Amino acid sequence: MKIFNSTYKTLIALSLVSLVSCSDDYFDVNSSQTAPTTTSLAPQYRIKGAIENTTGTAQYRGAREVLGITQYGSQNVADYYSETWSKELTTGSYFLWQNAYVYALPNTADLIVLGDKHNAPNYKGVGKILRAYIFGMTTDQYGDIVTEQTYDGESSMNLTPEFVTQKEVYKTIFQLLDQGIEELGQPSDIALNQEGGDVLYQGNKEQWIKFAKAIKARYLNHLSKKSSGEMAYNADEIIALCQESFTSNQDNAMVQFPGGEAENANQPFSANGYGSSRMDYFSHFFVELLKNPLNLDTPFEDPRLPIIVPEAVNGGYHGVVTGRGLDGLPSEDFSLGNGGFYTSATSPTYMMTYSEVKFIEAEARYRKGDLPGAYAALRAGVEADLEKLEVTSDQINAYLNQLDTAFGGANITMSAIMVQKYIANMLNPETWVDMRRMDYSSAIYPGLQRPENVNLDLFPGADDWIQAMMYEYNEEDRNYVNMPDNSPNIRLTTPLWWNTPE
Structure with a gap:
């Protein structure tokens, strides 16, 4: 068996720690056929594992612990650590790092090596695109991370790799994406979906390029606070990429879950999924936002509300205030978090959607002063998401008419863009990036408040919000010489590079 290079584990430690310390991880449930094993196989037998580890481990973990920040879902108990940013969270008991470096990234590295070995550059391209995606999710939650000295499919293990700055990580992301696009355009000896492993796009290289x-548009848009230097925000470049990428919901990047008895066959946040406990209930903030998403004086309920939140209780929809729990009230008073469009057994995990592309374009046009163009993009994004959720045509038209009246033409606001993007990107960790870029503003997200019972030792002021995650304790144990300052008062409260104006 090939020994793959996580950033902090020997093979024995990997086998024990990754399977014991995190009992509800994706591959803790059953022996996985997609976990990293060896590079002796051909790439068509590894692409499925690369895709599924990206979504089923890394993205799932990236979304799970930040539910108490993005406030899509809430716990049934008060003072839960990930909702109040305390206790276990401050000790590094948070496993996106493990899931990214132990499971997801090694698969992409092997896919790149195998693609090169078998003259299959399209597999190398997919490997680099997925690698960029994972690096992006990881750096956006931690800041400085490991890139060049992590497992590459060929080199010997390095237990003390060097970290690079987030700025350098972003350069690597853009480079990987550009290389991936180029390699997907080259002839290959092995078709991309040779063994049915391309569970994302079924071998359609043009969709992978999109x-x-x-x-790339998403990550360039993260630079909204950068006004100078080589990484300055470039609205025109973002708009151009958006127009060259997704053109309809048919392009959505999503992994579908089949449902079944095994936990890992179900959408993680469904009742039988391995992350169901983090979606006990929908949050008060999310439910109330859907009741009046256009922030009108006379509320106009979003038609997506009963599709996303399937259970009306006591004559309506009621969410749990994040950090408060049930507060002694009967559980029947609140809308369960499982069973809706995003939280049913067969619900997909969305990596990127056409609606998000249009919201990115809307923000870029708004920032350059093209307000009519921004509204056109916003409207297209809203319509796409309504169609994705199979809202009826009459309801779509009624909602778009309300949107036209409130924000049409030059009346568009950044709040209108970000609220619609928040709704459409449910359970995607990208939402946390947006909320930090928008400084957690209640003017942008009407009704947004910090969770109750927030850790006041670290966040004493009403405007103090969490900015990053702690590096995991096992990384600190093995690589403290290279790791940035992991003190909770530094790590959790210091804005990331892209969130620092320059």
């Missing part, structure tokens, strides 16, 4: 351009 996906890469959409990701």
Whole structure:
């Protein structure tokens, strides 16, 4: 068996720690056929594992712990650590790092090596696109991370790799995406879906290229506070990438879950999924936002509300205030978090959607002063998401008419863009990036408040919000010489590079 290079584990430690310390991880449930094993196989037998580890481990973990920040879902108990940013969270008991470096990234590295070995550059391209996606999710939650000295499919293990700055990580992301696009355009000896492993796009290279351009637009848009230097925000470049990427919901990057008895066959946040406990209930903030998403004096309920939140209780929809729990009230008073469009057994995990692309374009046009163009993009994004959720045509038209009246033409606001993007990106960790870029503003997200019972030792002021995650304790144990300052008062409260104006 090939020994793959996580950033902090020997093979024995990997086998024990990754399977014991995190009992509800994706591959803790059953022996996985997609976990990293060896590079002796051909790439068509590894692409499925690369895709599924990206979504089923890394993205799932990236979304799970930040539910108490993005406030899509809430716990049934008060003072839960990930909702109040305390206790276990401050000790590094948070496993996106493990899931990214132990499971997801090694698969992409092997896919790149195998693609090169078997003269299959399209597999190398997919590997690099997925690698960029994982690096992006990881750096956006931690800041400085490991890139060049992590497992590459060929080199010997390095237990003390060097970290690079987030600025350098972003350069690597853009480079990987550009290379991936180029390699997907080259002839290959092995078709991309040779063994049915391309569970994202079924071998359609043009859609993979669109996906890469959409990701690049997303990460360039993160630079909204950068006004100078080589990484300055460039609205025109973002708009161009958006127009070259997704053109309809048919391009959406999503992994579908089949449902079944095994936990890992179900959408993680469904009742039988391995992350169901983090979606006990929908949050008060999310439910109330859907009751009046256009922030009108006379509320106009979003038609997506009963589709996303399937259970009306006591004559309506009621969410749990994040950090408060049930507060002694009967559980029947609140809308359960499982069973809706995003939280049913067969619900997909969305990596990138056409609606998000249009919201990115809307923000870029808004920032350059093209307000009519921004509204056109916003409207297209809203319509796409309504169609994705199979809202009826009459309801779509009624909602768009309300949107036209409130924000049409030059009346568009940044709040209108970000609220619609928040709704459409449910359970995607990208939402946390947006909320930090928008400084957690209640003017942008009407009704947004910090969770109750927030850790006041670290966040004493009403405007103090969490900015990053702690590096995991096992990384600190093995690589403290290279790791940035992991003190909770530094790590959790210091804005990331892209969130620092310059």
